[in-house]
Amino acid sequence: RRGRRAAPCGPDAWTAALLAQPPRAGVPDPLPPDAGGLEHALDMLAVPAAERPELLATLPDPVRTPVRWEALVRCHQTLFGAGRPPDAADWPTAPAALGAAGRWFYVHLFLLALPRALEEQHRREVPDAVVRDTFADVGAKVVSYRRGHGTGGFDRQTWICRHFRGTLHRLGRLQFERAVYDSAVWGAGGAPDGGPAEGEAVLDVHIPGDGPLSPALCDASFAAARPFMARHHPGGRYAFAACHSWLLDRTLADGLAPGANILAFQRRFTPHGDRPAADDDVLEFVFGTPPGTADPAVLPRANSLQRTLLDRLDGGGHWHLGRGWTPLP
Numbered sequence: 001r002r003g004r005r006a007a008p009c010g011p012d013a014w015t016a017a018l019l020a021q022p023p024r025a026g027v028p029d030p031l032p033p034d035a036g037g038l039e040h041a042l043d044m045l046a047v048p049a050a051e052r053p054e055l056l057a058t059l060p061d062p063v064r065t066p067v068r069w070e071a072l073v074r075c076h077q078t079l080f081g082a083g084r085p086p087d088a089a090d091w092p093t094a095p096a097a098l099g100a101a102g103r104w105f106y107v108h109l110f111l112l113a114l115p116r117a118l119e120e121q122h123r124r125e126v127p128d129a130v131v132r133d134t135f136a137d138v139g140a141k142v143v144s145y146r147r148g149h150g151t152g153g154f155d156r157q158t159w160i161c162r163h164f165r166g167t168l169h170r171l172g173r174l175q176f177e178r179a180v181y182d183s184a185v186w187g188a189g190g191a192p193d194g195g196p197a198e199g200e201a202v203l204d205v206h207i208p209g210d211g212p213l214s215p216a217l218c219d220a221s222f223a224a225a226r227p228f229m230a231r232h233h234p235g236g237r238y239a240f241a242a243c244h245s246w247l248l249d250r251t252l253a254d255g256l257a258p259g260a261n262i263l264a265f266q267r268r269f270t271p272h273g274d275r276p277a278a279d280d281d282v283l284e285f286v287f288g289t290p291p292g293t294a295d296p297a298v299l300p301r302a303n304s305l306q307r308t309l310l311d312r313l314d315g316g317g318h319w320h321l322g323r324g325w326t327p328l329p
Contacts, residue, residue, distance in 0.1 A: 009092050009095060010095055010097070011095050011097050011098055011102075013092075014092055014094055014095050014098070014102075015067060015068075015071055017090070017091075017092055018071035018074055018075060018091070019067075019070060019071055019074055021074040021075065021077070021078045021086075021090065023074070023077055024077035024078065024080070024081030024082070026081075027076070027077045027080045027081050028116075029073050029076065029077075030072070030073065030076050030112035030113060030116075031112070032059075032061060032062070032112070033111075033112065033115075037115075038056065038059075038111065041111045041114045041115075042055075042111070044114060044118075044131075044132065044135050044136075045107075045110065045111065045114070045135055045136065045138040045139050046135070046136035046138065046139030046140065047107065047138065047139045047142055048139060048142060048143060048146075051142055051146070051152045054100050054104065054152050055104045055107060055108070055152070057100070058100045058101040058104050058108070059104075059108050059111075060072050060101075060105075060108055065101075068101065068105070071105075072105070072108060072109055072112065075091065075106075075109050076109060076112065076113055078090070079109070079113055079161060079164055079165065080113070080116060080164075080165070085158070085161040085162070085165055086157075086158055086161060087158055088158050090158075091106070091157045091158060093155050093157075094106075100152070100153075103145075103151070103152060103153030103154065103155075104152070104153060104154065106154055106155075106156075106157035106160075107138065107142065107154045109157070110138055110160060110164060113164055114135070114164075117135075117163075117164040117165075117166070118131070120166050121166065124166070124232045124233070125231075125232060126169065126232050130169055130170065130171065130228075133170040134163050134168065134169050134170045134175075135163055136170075137160065137163060137170070137175075137208065138154070138160055138163075140208065140209075140210060141154055141155075141156040141159070141160065142154050144156075144288060147288040148284070148288045148289060148290045148293075149290065162177055167179075168206070169228065169232075170208070171221050171224045171225060171228055172217060172220050172221040172224060173208075173211065173213070173214075173217035173218055173220070173221045174205055174206065174207060174208075174218060174221035174222070175205070175206040175207075175208060176203040176204070176205060176206075176221075176225050176228075176229075176241070177203065177204040177205075177206060178201065178203065178204075178229070178233065178236065178238075179201070179202055179203070179204045179242070180199055180200065180201055180202060181195075181196035181197065181198060181199065181200050181202050181240075181242065181325075182198070182199070183198055183273075186244075186272060186273030186274070186323055187273045187274025187276070187323075188272055188273040188274070188323075192270065192272045192325060194270075195240060195270065195272065195325040196239070196240040196242070196325055200239075200240070201236050201237065201238055202238065202240045202241065202242045202325070203225055203229070203238050203240070203241045203242070203328065204241075204242050204243070204244070205241050205242065205243040206245075207243075207245060207247060207265075209285055212261060213247075213261040213262060213264075213265050214261055215261065215264045215265075218264075218265060218268070222241065222268075222326075222328060222329055223329050225238070225241065225328055226238055226328050226329070238328060239327060239328060240325050240326065240327055240328060241325070241326050241327075241328050242323070242324070242325050242326075243269055243322075243323070243324055243325075243326075244321060244322075244323050245281075245321065245322060246278040246281045246282050246285070246319050246320065246321055246322065247262055247265060247266070247322070248266055248269060248271070248321075248322025248323065248324050249275075249278070249319050249320050249321070249322045250266060250271065250322065251312075251319075251320075252266070252308065253266075254308070255304065255305075255307065255308025255311065255312075256304055256305065256308060257304065260304075262305070266322070266324075268324075268326045269322075269324025269325060269326045270324050270325055270326065271322060271323065271324050272323055272324055272325055273323035274323070275320040275321060275322060275323075276320065276321050277318045277319070277320055277321075278318075278319050278320055278321040279313065279318055279319055280292070281319075281321070282309050282319045283296075283299075283309075286305065286306060286309060287299050287300070287306075296310050296313050296314060
């Protein structure tokens with residue numbers, strides 16, 4: 001749910017994949033911003049100051065790096081054009097051979113896309129605080145990349161598309177994304193009794209990893225969701241929220257205290273659908289390790305959550321993605 005990483009490809013194949021995106025009519029090309037505009041955009045995206053020199057030094061330019069600039073333009077048009085947003089197959093992760101220019105390419109894209117995205121936020125009269133909190137997720141993913149790889153960069157391009165297309169907003173502790181209930185996606189045999197109907201509009205709930213998941217903070221976010229959508233996305237009726245996360249794995253109760261925030265969050269949702277394995281999600285979200293790179297033997301066990309997660313993996317068990325729905329207040 002966080003924008004799965006695509007496998008890197010060679011430089012020529014990566015460039016060809018981006019240039020293969022068809023031009024979209026009616027989407028103006030991005031303009032290279034001035035220095036002041038760049039700093040404002042970096043502040044809006046909450047990119048850490050220590051990462052900015054390398055990021056700015058590799059920014060594409062229509063004269064100096066015309067091929068990379070054209071690839072950025074095609075991505076910009078795909079981002080804002082009609083139709084579905086890109087997925088990992090459309091926007092592959094840049095190959096290591098491109099170095100910093102590749103690692104920062106998708107932040108370059110979002111930097112230059114920010115003015116257009118802000119126009120839509122302002123048109124809908126989204127409060128400035130919500131706009132800042134929502135777009136700061138770019139910086140959060142930059143921090144996660146540094147933690148996992150030991151160098152600057154970004155690889156959550158398909159996840160952040162939601163923010164720039166205006167389908168996701170952060171409302172306090174939680175993020176809410178406009179979606180529809182699809183039983184096939186849920187791995188379910190049909191719509192749940194008492195829950196959302198097939199094809200009904202729902203709000204997918206996402207949990208940023210930057211603070212406690214306290215019941216009071218979550219209460220405030222859930223209470224804000226329907227009024228916010230009614231005000232800024234009129235025409236839709238959202239009676240239910242949905243969540244797809246390893247945090248809904250009910251067997252977490254085996255290792256956590258009964259009053260743990262995670263368990264209180266779980267109890268909000270009625271379980272529904274399949275439960276695919278999610279070990280990589282757990283290791284990445286809690287320990288910052290990229291998929292396929294973790295050695296549980298050397299990971300920290302500083303709290304009950306870390307110990308619970310690693311003890312099961314040590315014993316040959318697995319963690320699973322939980323799915324659930326809840327009525328919105």
